[in-house]
Amino acid sequence: MLLSVRDLRTRFELDEGELWPVNGVSFSVGTGETLGLVGESGSGKSMVALSILDLVPAPGRIVSGEVDLGGEDLLSMSGAAKRRVRGGEIGIVFQDPSASLNPVYRIGDQIADVARLHRGLGRVEARREAVHLLGDLGIQQPEKRARAYPFELSGGMRQRAQIAIAIAGRPRLLIADEPTTALDATVQAEICDLLKHVQGEFGMSILLISHDLALVADVADRIMVMYAGRIVEVGHWTAITQEPRHPYTKGLIGAIPHLGAGSGSPLEAIAGTVPDLTDLPDGCPFHPRCPEAGEDCRSAVPRLQDVGDRLCACYRVKHTEAVT
Amino acid sequence: MDPGTEAAGGRAPRADAVKKTRGGPWATSLRRFRANRLALWSLYVIAILVLVALFAPLLAPHDPIAIGDVMGTRFQPPSWTHLFGTDEFGRDLFSRALYGARVSLSVGVLAMLLSTTIGTLYGSVSGYFGGVVDGVMMRVVDVWIAFPAFYLMLLLVGVFEASVPALILILGLTAWPATARFMRGEILSLRKREYVEAARAMGLPSYRIILRHLIPGALSPVLVTGALAVAGMIGAEAGLSFLGLGISPPTPSWGNMVAAGKDTLASAWWVSFFPGALLTITLIAFALVADGLRDALDPKALDQKFV
Amino acid sequence: MLAYIVRRLLLSVPLILGIVTATFFIAHLAPGDPVDLYLQPHRQVDPEVIERVRHDRGLDRPLPVQYANWLTSSARGDFGESFLLHRPVREVLAETVPYTLLLILAALLVDALLGISLGVVSAVKRGTRLDRTVTLGSLVLYAMPGFWLALMLVLVFSVRLGWFPTSQATSLDYASLSGPGKLLDRLWHMVLPVTVLGVAGAAATARYMRGRLLDVLGEEYITAARARGFRGWTIVRRHAMKNAMIPIITIYGMSLPLMLGATTIVETIFAWPGMGRLTVDAVLGRDYPVILATTTVAAVLTVLGSLLADLGYAAVDPRVSYDGPGN
Numbered sequence: 021m022l023l024s025v026r027d028l029r030t031r032f033e034l035d036e037g038e039l040w041p042v043n044g045v046s047f048s049v050g051t052g053e054t055l056g057l058v059g060e061s062g063s064g065k066s067m068v069a070l071s072i073l074d075l076v077p078a079p080g081r082i083v084s085g086e087v088d089l090g091g092e093d094l095l096s097m098s099g100a101a102k103r104r105v106r107g108g109e110i111g112i113v114f115q116d117p118s119a120s121l122n123p124v125y126r127i128g129d130q131i132a133d134v135a136r137l138h139r140g141l142g143r144v145e146a147r148r149e150a151v152h153l154l155g156d157l158g159i160q161q162p163e164k165r166a167r168a169y170p171f172e173l174s175g176g177m178r179q180r181a182q183i184a185i186a187i188a189g190r191p192r193l194l195i196a197d198e199p200t201t202a203l204d205a206t207v208q209a210e211i212c213d214l215l216k217h218v219q220g221e222f223g224m225s226i227l228l229i230s231h232d233l234a235l236v237a238d239v240a241d242r243i244m245v246m247y248a249g250r251i252v253e254v255g256h257w258t259a260i261t262q263e264p265r266h267p268y269t270k271g272l273i274g275a276i277p278h279l280g281a282g283s284g285s286p287l288e289a290i291a292g293t294v295p296d297l298t299d300l301p302d303g304c305p306f307h308p309r310c311p312e313a314g315e316d317c318r319s320a321v322p323r324l325q326d327v328g329d330r331l332c333a334c335y336r337v338k339h340t341e342a343v344t
Numbered sequence: 345m346d347p348g349t350e351a352a353g354g355r356a357p358r359a360d361a362v363k364k365t366r367g368g369p370w371a372t373s374l375r376r377f378r379a380n381r382l383a384l385w386s387l388y389v390i391a392i393l394v395l396v397a398l399f400a401p402l403l404a405p406h407d408p409i410a411i412g413d414v415m416g417t418r419f420q421p422p423s424w425t426h427l428f429g430t431d432e433f434g435r436d437l438f439s440r441a442l443y444g445a446r447v448s449l450s451v452g453v454l455a456m457l458l459s460t461t462i463g464t465l466y467g468s469v470s471g472y473f474g475g476v477v478d479g480v481m482m483r484v485v486d487v488w489i490a491f492p493a494f495y496l497m498l499l500l501v502g503v504f505e506a507s508v509p510a511l512i513l514i515l516g517l518t519a520w521p522a523t524a525r526f527m528r529g530e531i532l533s534l535r536k537r538e539y540v541e542a543a544r545a546m547g548l549p550s551y552r553i554i555l556r557h558l559i560p561g562a563l564s565p566v567l568v569t570g571a572l573a574v575a576g577m578i579g580a581e582a583g584l585s586f587l588g589l590g591i592s593p594p595t596p597s598w599g600n601m602v603a604a605g606k607d608t609l610a611s612a613w614w615v616s617f618f619p620g621a622l623l624t625i626t627l628i629a630f631a632l633v634a635d636g637l638r639d640a641l642d643p644k645a646l647d648q649k650f651v
Numbered sequence: 652m653l654a655y656i657v658r659r660l661l662l663s664v665p666l667i668l669g670i671v672t673a674t675f676f677i678a679h680l681a682p683g684d685p686v687d688l689y690l691q692p693h694r695q696v697d698p699e700v701i702e703r704v705r706h707d708r709g710l711d712r713p714l715p716v717q718y719a720n721w722l723t724s725s726a727r728g729d730f731g732e733s734f735l736l737h738r739p740v741r742e743v744l745a746e747t748v749p750y751t752l753l754l755i756l757a758a759l760l761v762d763a764l765l766g767i768s769l770g771v772v773s774a775v776k777r778g779t780r781l782d783r784t785v786t787l788g789s790l791v792l793y794a795m796p797g798f799w800l801a802l803m804l805v806l807v808f809s810v811r812l813g814w815f816p817t818s819q820a821t822s823l824d825y826a827s828l829s830g831p832g833k834l835l836d837r838l839w840h841m842v843l844p845v846t847v848l849g850v851a852g853a854a855a856t857a858r859y860m861r862g863r864l865l866d867v868l869g870e871e872y873i874t875a876a877r878a879r880g881f882r883g884w885t886i887v888r889r890h891a892m893k894n895a896m897i898p899i900i901t902i903y904g905m906s907l908p909l910m911l912g913a914t915t916i917v918e919t920i921f922a923w924p925g926m927g928r929l930t931v932d933a934v935l936g937r938d939y940p941v942i943l944a945t946t947t948v949a950a951v952l953t954v955l956g957s958l959l960a961d962l963g964y965a966a967v968d969p970r971v972s973y974d975g976p977g978n
Contacts, residue, residue, distance in 0.1 A: 122875075124894055133879075490666050494909075495946050579794075586796075616799070616802050627796065
């Protein structure tokens, strides 16, 4: 395993009460694997990404857990060791490139800085590498674009530039947090293809975070579904999309036109709204919205259990032998 | 100062998910303000100053203006009889300083009210109507703001006899454009809100929309600039009086009292020291209250070291 | 670039004209006849002399004509003759303005160096005792009236300790000093006035810089920079400072009018032979030609300051093009 996250818990203490965007999350990513993480906005997915890098913003704090990278726990490393991991071992692409690129530095310099920091390249080499990466990521006239400022580029180009920055340190894991959400629909597919291309070329693992299950299903080998700070279902992408078992996953699948079971069935939206993380119900956090909820769902939080071909956290889902 | 920069990306985790406030936003702000000890103490200091100004005749142990036995009582250092010492005419500086609070506070507060009222109305009208009206009104403000303010004040006090009412008018009429420009920005952003659109659609007259819907919505930042403006006005009055262009002796003003001691600093430091110290404390108190108000009305992310 | 400067300069003309016009008419609102003031020291004056003086100075003409005359002559740099000093105002300005500029430039330097570094440290170490000390200290210095601070500095450092002179820009024996001696003498006389002006400015800059840097440090590109493994101070220096500094440039341009106001008081206290003290004396003595002239100079300096600030802004921020304000 390249990365193993064990029982990660991140807490925010606010005037209004405390909330747990990451509440006992465990998973692992294999070498060369693409793992998808799906959930509604506010489910805590992005905070998983920031927690892995130990970059949770105030007033949040990682309370417990391990982020195991090649046998070492990132959370207990020294500051210098953490900085080597960030960008060098784990690269990250954020949702909105116009917010995460520095507005007053040239694109090429932003890429070259990372290459110099993590690969010890000289000024000239790093600069060449920046142009090379931009070209490799499908940007026309990379020489010229390297000299541009972020505001001079289109949204799609900016996101390519951000990917270039993320991979300039040759990380083994690339975290992509909603990498296409801020982009036009036409550009979204290009960015997806680019992620696959990057993975093929550099042999990186990818943790793809998105609210869009269809997008994740297109890229990921395995899919995790997150709800209110917890993982509720994990399995191979075919298992999750063809035969979802957790009621929440079923709801997500039902909302997607071409993945929805049965050709004639109408689109189903999940009833209710994303829960307020400061005021979660007792028991399974999904039960107020769940069509299958019973009395037992109100008493205690169901644990993520092996139910055969996948892990699932639901009292209604019993262990079955793998279908295949 | 610069709206729009506060939307710090990714700091707080989904602020909309945690929008439970007890007793509405004003109560929350009040609670935050009360938790700020410095601001609270400053408010007490200001309250005491207001009481002192109101009851100066009762509190002052000596006559602030009458000149007694000059040779016997002049330049006495601070003592229990004369807390702040006496000046070159043997007058009790403590009594004079108490009366000085009257000048400072009345000029500061009234000039602030004048400039805030003018600035708020001017800025609101300009922002609400927009277009050519806005263009013309803001060019006037541009000229006014480009005017080196203290030079304008010097010119005005030089031209008109300086008295308390005249100073209030001069300071108030000099300072309003900054409020106007600031208020215009607030109104421009409020104008797009639904409740304003709704009020317009209902055919409410413009003056009513401005007075009842727009100005109340922009009031909380005006509170902050108002508290700062009081300090600015008091400082300006003291500066002018110090130069001999504001309140002239024998009427005591902290500014002219400091000036009275500047030539005898070596032999009688207390003449300049005490009125200046009171002035400084007053200005700091207003600045701290303004700070506290700003933090209470517009809280930033929690304090955390960056490095 | 050049077109931008030219356009900005052209736009400043109506601004300066507006200020100068306002000044002229405010000055002429004054009750009483300037000629009376001019001739006051000479007590009993023949009415014929008064008439002649009035005629010579064009004061018997209608106000709009006087205004037009004053405008055309001052545009040529001729500001008339001082009532008090009985010398051409132009000469007096040439002697005093450089002293004021020297004071302001030195104060701006102190302001920038001290203010920016304190603001940065305070923002980076926010929430610590250091931050609270700097924040409160700068508020106190910012709120403290300059004239009182000046007097207290004089009391401690001149009267008691005797380290610095109490007044003037040079010592009495300045003319007899050697070259380096002259320079030292000048610097020695500048310490206290520059401290008073610079410290107040630095306090304001520190407060503003702290706020701006905190805003910038909350931006997503800073989180992104951390996620790429850069050190905290590297991020502050390379990624955050430039963004935070850009609006500071504008603040500097706008601080010039405040500085000019503060110099009037500081120059008066330290008997500094600059334009501020000249103006105060002129106002006290109703020396209208001088008041009009110094106000005009102050207005021109203010407008120039904001022009320089805009140019600096455009030079530093890549998002601003010279062709106009971009977004």
